[in-house]
Amino acid sequence: MRSHHPPSLFLLISLPLFFSFFTLQPTTSSATLIRDTCRQCSKTDPNLDYEFCTNSLESSPYSRRYSSDLHQLGLLSFNLTRHNVTSTRNFIKHLLKNNKEKKLDPYVKACLNDCLELYTEALRSIKDAEKDYKAKEYDDANIALSSVNDASTTCEDGFNEKEKVVSPLTKRNRYTFQLTVISLSIMNMLT
Template sequence: MTTPIFTFTFLPFFLLFSSTLTPITANNLISETCKKCAQKDPNLSYKFCVTSLQAAPNSQDADLRQLGLISMNLVQHNVTNTRRFIKHLLKNEELDKFVRVYLDDCLDLYTDAIPSIKQAVKDYKMKDNRHANIAVSSVAGAATTCEDGFEERPGLVSPLTKRNHEMFQLCVLALLIINMVSSPFY
């Protein structure tokens, strides 16, 4: 039995070519998702997106839908930690009275955000993306409202600027992924 010359000639080229193709991995999915999300919304930093998702447990094996859930879990974690941080700041007896007033407002906002993000996760798991979107949007609004409060008083510096900005970016990421998985092209 003779083997066609085609097999010996083209098989090595095929193997060489196929080995150079990039397999679709979770890191590629994270990178591509973050690239698309950062292009769609200037409020989201590509680097922040990639760093956040890659640091999350189970993100390396996640598909896009799972990345949406992971992003909401990151929001939930951030809400809880920021609330705890605000409580810690409020224990300072020497805190400026105006800072204290705005921190109290932020504590209320972040406290209200906890059930909102939990509901968003439940809705998303039930594939009720519209309601998940609404709930995540309200959490994003909490971060923005908190930060805006400090800007009402000239010269007052928010001790939560970094945390509020990160919270907002995490919410934007979650919203963009929710919209991506809601798309008929997903």
């Protein structure tokens, strides 16, 4: 009689990872669409870095599903922007919550509170913009999305108004700005 050996733990862990790697990678046609779109977007807007654009869109686990055409790629960029805005908002809340331990400078705390308000409103705006985008109401989506872009800039500017104050949100604000520019650029390509 033949005995059954359970599959090794290595195989149980490595096979799903192996298959997920290939299913999450963008296909050649979607990668080409992403690169061509990012190239066009970065040419028309000097504020957008081509590498940031391609890395953001290609690294998303949804890039394969949402990059069959330009409109779908736009939805992917909206999704990335919404996730970034949500993450930044949660990060600001975390910084403010831990204020008791770190004793934030009162000016920095005031800036963080302003940024929290800006990002809370930006979250509503990105949801509205995404809804308008899906309905192909590009003018309304543009207005709502532009306010998200303004939120990241206004947040960062608040920290820069006082000398020797370092923003803990510079990188996150820059990412929000760039992701919003990607969405706006794709939308402009569709109109």
